[in-house]
Amino acid sequence: MPNRESVNDVMHKFRIGPEDLALVRAAGSVILPEIDDHIEEFYHWLAVHDEYQTFFSHNEGRLARVKSMQVLHWKTFFEAQIDAEWMASRRHVGAVHAHINLPNDIYFAGVCRSSESIIRRLRHMDDRLEQIEATIDSVGKLMFFDAFVVIEEIARSQREKIEAGSKALLEMSTPVTPIWEGILLLPLVGVIDSERTQDIMTKTLNKIAETRARVFVLDISGVGAMDTAVANQLIKITRATQLMGCETIISGVSPTIARTLVELGVNVGDVRTTATLRDSFELALRSVGAGRELFGSERPVAG
């Protein structure tokens, strides 16, 4: 909810001053008695569009409710009391439009149609309005401002949805899972960038602290591409886990990735790597002391 100052700042950008609001109020006194005609004309126009069928064709009650809300909208519009409450009411309209996924084209087309209808009616009332051109200019500016607040709320709501989706995707993309007493597994799939690496590291370190894991298996068989940056990021993760006393084994190193690492001159140092997840798992089990009872011998695994 904006404070009064921020509302004024935005209105200043739209060059809407007290004189504009006074002209809008004067226009309201002559046009509001005819507002029902304007709304009927608007819905007559809307009826030929697909959106009318989508939102109103099977719901007469909704149509009547929306029409009555539009009467209220134009009443507050021509009252021209632009304050936090006014902004909140326009944002609510935006939130409703975002909720029903109203396409932007029909919203802006509707604003355009309303503007045309209101201005035409005002011109017909020029004998009752002292400054008709200035009045039309002021009404137009306030309509743009009104539409801006609505569309800004729609955009904000969409940004929130995208951010929530990205967060959920990031959550799902780094499932650090305990698979055995003292062993964590993270199967990586897709593209690794620095943001994701940071997320992997944070989650892995926290999980190590939480589960007191001694081995972390990082399976990269699902990673599409490997370059110097990605390789260095993975090596950083292994060193970070080592600082917590947890050994990292990187599994799923394909011959292509191994060759790329050699060609890039990436030094994997003392990081243990295996070609398959099975080999890593076997190494991990031996590290936590479960190898003897499961495999019956201390046969070394290629690493």
Next chain:
Amino acid sequence: MQGDRSVVRTRVNDCLVITAPPDLGQGRLQELERLTIDALCEQKATAVIFELTGVNYMDVQEFHDLRTVATLVRHLGARTVFVGLRPGIISHLVKSDADISGIQGALGLDDALALFAV
């Protein structure tokens, strides 16, 4: 014991446990280095455990100085391990490109003592 804000040294068999205070600034790292080296010179120890569980924050310079102390200890013939570094501190160090390679870590004192078979 010398109070919550000072470096504390304890001996467990052949291991020297150096417990760092929550704040490593204001000369405490120098105190940690002096106490560690003095203890190693006075009594032989095969390993030094740096107990960092209580450290709330560590910047790259402090980590670098701590690492230097660990290197000194290794030159004096003892093995070293860092215990209880918080995930947030490690993330910060990696993000800040600190050199964390080649350092043995452990989650808890028990794990560290087990490493040296104490």
